[in-house]
Amino acid sequence: MIKMTNVKKSFGALEVLKGISLQVTEKEVVCIIGPSGSGKSTLLRCINLLENVQGGHVFVDGYDLTNPKTDINQVRTEVGMVFQHFNLFPHKTVLENITMAPIKVRKWPKDKAEEKGLALLKKVGLSDKANAYPDSLSGGQKQRVAIARALAMEPKIMLFDEPTSALDPEMVKEVLDVMKQLAKEGMTMVVVTHEMGFAREVGDRVIFMDEGYIIEENVPSKLFAEPKHERTQAFLSKVL
Amino acid sequence: MELDFTTFIKVWEYRELFIRGFFMTLYLTSISVFLGLILGLFVGLSKLSKRKLVYWPAKIYVDVFRGTPLFVQILMIHVAVIPSIFGIFDRIPPSAFFSGIVALTLNSAAYIAEIFRGGIQSIDKGQMEAARSLGMTHNQSMKYIILPQAFKRMLPPLGNEFIALLKDSSLVAIIAVNELAYAGFITAKSTFYRWGPYITVAILYLILTMALSQVVAYLERRFSTE
Amino acid sequence: MKLKGLTFGLLALILLLVSVGLTGCGSKETVNDFKLVKDPSFEVENYGMMVKKGNTELLEKFNEGLKIIKENGVYDEIYQKYFGNGEGKSDENKQDKNTEASDGKVYKIGTDAAYPPFEKQEGGQIVGFDVDILAAVAEEAGFQYELFHAGWDPLFDGIDKGNIDAGISAITITEDRKQLYDFSDPYFEATQLIMVPKDSTVASLADLEGKKIGVQSATTGHIAVQEAFGKTYEGIKGYEDTPAAVDDLIAGRLDAVVADNAVLQEYLKVLNNK
Numbered sequence A: 001m002i003k004m005t006n007v008k009k010s011f012g013a014l015e016v017l018k019g020i021s022l023q024v025t026e027k028e029v030v031c032i033i034g035p036s037g038s039g040k041s042t043l044l045r046c047i048n049l050l051e052n053v054q055g056g057h058v059f060v061d062g063y064d065l066t067n068p069k070t071d072i073n074q075v076r077t078e079v080g081m082v083f084q085h086f087n088l089f090p091h092k093t094v095l096e097n098i099t100m101a102p103i104k105v106r107k108w109p110k111d112k113a114e115e116k117g118l119a120l121l122k123k124v125g126l127s128d129k130a131n132a133y134p135d136s137l138s139g140g141q142k143q144r145v146a147i148a149r150a151l152a153m154e155p156k157i158m159l160f161d162e163p164t165s166a167l168d169p170e171m172v173k174e175v176l177d178v179m180k181q182l183a184k185e186g187m188t189m190v191v192v193t194h195e196m197g198f199a200r201e202v203g204d205r206v207i208f209m210d211e212g213y214i215i216e217e218n219v220p221s222k223l224f225a226e227p228k229h230e231r232t233q234a235f236l237s238k239v240l
Numbered sequence B: 001m002e003l004d005f006t007t008f009i010k011v012w013e014y015r016e017l018f019i020r021g022f023f024m025t026l027y028l029t030s031i032s033v034f035l036g037l038i039l040g041l042f043v044g045l046s047k048l049s050k051r052k053l054v055y056w057p058a059k060i061y062v063d064v065f066r067g068t069p070l071f072v073q074i075l076m077i078h079v080a081v082i083p084s085i086f087g088i089f090d091r092i093p094p095s096a097f098f099s100g101i102v103a104l105t106l107n108s109a110a111y112i113a114e115i116f117r118g119g120i121q122s123i124d125k126g127q128m129e130a131a132r133s134l135g136m137t138h139n140q141s142m143k144y145i146i147l148p149q150a151f152k153r154m155l156p157p158l159g160n161e162f163i164a165l166l167k168d169s170s171l172v173a174i175i176a177v178n179e180l181a182y183a184g185f186i187t188a189k190s191t192f193y194r195w196g197p198y199i200t201v202a203i204l205y206l207i208l209t210m211a212l213s214q215v216v217a218y219l220e221r222r223f224s225t226e
Numbered sequence C: 001m002k003l004k005g006l007t008f009g010l011l012a013l014i015l016l017l018v019s020v021g022l023t024g025c026g027s028k029e030t031v032n033d034f035k036l037v038k039d040p041s042f043e044v045e046n047y048g049m050m051v052k053k054g055n056t057e058l059l060e061k062f063n064e065g066l067k068i069i070k071e072n073g074v075y076d077e078i079y080q081k082y083f084g085n086g087e088g089k090s091d092e093n094k095q096d097k098n099t100e101a102s103d104g105k106v107y108k109i110g111t112d113a114a115y116p117p118f119e120k121q122e123g124g125q126i127v128g129f130d131v132d133i134l135a136a137v138a139e140e141a142g143f144q145y146e147l148f149h150a151g152w153d154p155l156f157d158g159i160d161k162g163n164i165d166a167g168i169s170a171i172t173i174t175e176d177r178k179q180l181y182d183f184s185d186p187y188f189e190a191t192q193l194i195m196v197p198k199d200s201t202v203a204s205l206a207d208l209e210g211k212k213i214g215v216q217s218a219t220t221g222h223i224a225v226q227e228a229f230g231k232t233y234e235g236i237k238g239y240e241d242t243p244a245a246v247d248d249l250i251a252g253r254l255d256a257v258v259a260d261n262a263v264l265q266e267y268l269k270v271l272n273n274k
Helices: A040-047 A072-077 A094-104 A110-123 A139-151 A169-184 A196-202 A220-225 A230-239 B006-013 B015-047 B052-067 B070-088 B096-122 B125-133 B138-175 B180-191 B195-225 C004-023 C056-072 C074-083 C129-141 C152-161 C175-180 C220-229 C242-251 C261-273
Strands: A002-011 A014-024 A029-033 A055-060 A079-082 A157-161 A188-192 A205-210 A213-218 C034-037 C045-047 C050-052 C106-111 C119-122 C125-127 C144-149 C181-183 C188-190 C192-197 C213-216 C236-239 C256-260
Touching: A002 A040, A014 A040, A014 A055, A014 A213, A029 A040, A029 A196, A040 A055, A040 A157, A040 A188, A072 A079, A072 B125, A079 A139, A079 B125, A094 A110, A094 A139, A094 B138, A110 A139, A139 A157, A139 A169, A169 A188, A169 A196, A188 A196, A196 A220, A205 A220, A205 A230, A213 A220, A213 A230, B006 B015, B006 B180, B006 B195, B015 B052, B015 B096, B015 B138, B015 B180, B015 B195, B052 B096, B070 B096, B070 B138, B070 C242, B096 B138, B125 B138, B138 B180, B138 B195, B180 B195, B180 C220, B180 C236, C034 C261, C050 C152, C056 C074, C056 C129, C056 C181, C074 C129, C074 C261, C106 C129, C106 C152, C119 C129, C125 C144, C129 C144, C175 C181, C188 C261, C192 C220, C192 C261, C213 C220, C213 C242, C220 C236, C220 C256, C236 C242, C242 C256, C242 C261, C256 C261
Parallel strands: A029 A188, A029 A205, A079 A157, A157 A188, C106 C144, C213 C236, C213 C256
Antiparallel strands: A002 A014, A002 A055, A205 A213, C034 C192, C045 C188, C050 C181, C119 C125, C192 C256
8 A cells, every 4th residue: 555665855954764665555554653853754744745755755555656747636635644733624614624625626515525524523423513613622522523534535544643642631542542443444544653552452563763764663562572673672661 | 374264164165176085095995905905815825936936026026015115106107117018009108097006006915915925824834734635736725724714814914904005095196196185285285274174184084994994893803703 | 836827817917907008098199299388367477586675785786787688688598598499509608706896795695496497406506597697697787696505485584584685596576575575677477388289279278178287286377277177177187296297298198287487498398309
């Protein structure tokens, strides 16, 4: 589904990704962990080209994103993204947030989009909030709406960029539960997270990144139990 | 110069000038604001462009029109720019009213462009990213996500700009457009009474600006509850 | 950023503006030739040199010199230089300040050097019709003087206080001013003229009914047009100064300009020499 080869990315003089190669297969849930500033979020953003890569190639669902002829918007409809700060559209109701892209991009009729939107709201447990505005929701509710919004496009891949980092502790669970449900349904997911419990429980594979490199990757049980690299050990000893 | 009642009798004698001027000012400002909004949106968006060929002309335009006095712009446009352009086509240049509209539009568009640019830039970068990540094109994201939010933030400064333009439109009196300030000048100079004509002009401008503030306040209320 | 469409939109808007303007007005027959038309209703004003009431000594000298230069043709030469059709023998005027002074007194004469062609400042010097007349008069009458720029109001004030002996500044002789000051014989007749394109059929002020007339606000010309067509006549365009009105006449935005003969004659001269 996703294949990255030797991807490089710099912001000015600061090199953030120093040659990343990575493969994600269908229905796989990959969790990326690592200290802040290690390039995890940037890596994720390169998968739907919110950041331009400067070297290497990114393939998503067979499309070469680094080829200028590729229709990026087309690819993005196949890749849903959930942000740390939700980025809901504050001038639209919850339901409008969800139906907007299907109507404008997929050209669905309004009824169909709303039917889908309400079904998704039910799925994330927010049926009663359809006509509310995002500002009236709690952080956990906002993030669940954001997940529903991304799912409305019926993506093949879901990217999560620290989806619980901006939440109060008591709201983390409701969001993680929705994500677990998704994983169970067989969604291909790449999750940048600080929730080691989630990574251990849901992840098929965990990647540890530091200073722009992938240091170590393994199935969660192995990586958490017997990290090979000393930087992984150091990081895990701090967070576990 | 003493303030006595005769001064207002003089104004009454010239009332036609004031009535004509009142509506001319309203007309002049409305057209210029409308055209300025359209032009200002284009220029403002151009100033956000990463392409140098789009960005630089817009930047130079804004800098020139914000960095020089409107008074000078009106004179230049009326006596030099417009006659020259029409001269190329061997046409008689249109009236001072046309020159006034052009000058006020170009000037207000420069300010409006900056208001648009500021409004758009004040919207969190995440909004554009969220919209793009859903597969919306840049133009769709602008139209459905960024501009509606930015517009709400632009309303107060736009309101101020319209009120400023209404007052600044008095400067076209220098090219003998029959607007409100012109009515005041002509009456004051012709009658040698200063108080009456200028008080009348000031009151009429005040009525216009207060009415406009009410409209802007109403719009702000409407859009903030949405 | 995809702004191609926007840029085209912008260009289209500008084109629209221009084309709307272009279609809104007729084709231009290049008007470069103008003529001046007189109207019998226009009053004549006389310019005189002004002194403090009772200062007859200087007035007599001035009148004496003026009489001589009007007889010996010097006045006509100066007049032609400023108000002729540019054909006048514009020999360098001898501005040598008279040295054969009779009593050695140097008169202080003030002006408001901002009213061409009568007086203006050019390269630090005051030049103009009034200046040349004064020089010629002084030479003939034999007195010494110092001409300086005082400004309009300070000029009157200075004469009141005695700091300034006389003023020469295109001052119209009026009944009101005669109450307070003494005036020399008139040295210039000022009147209003109508400036129109050469092929115009306008022969009098009345012919301008319904047309756009440029004037300098609150001048004699403005008042004359107001009296003819009403104070609030829509066709009156009041400008800050006469050149601005003439600019719009040349551009074709006005049908006529009504203003002082001296200013219009000077303008016509410049236009014809262009």
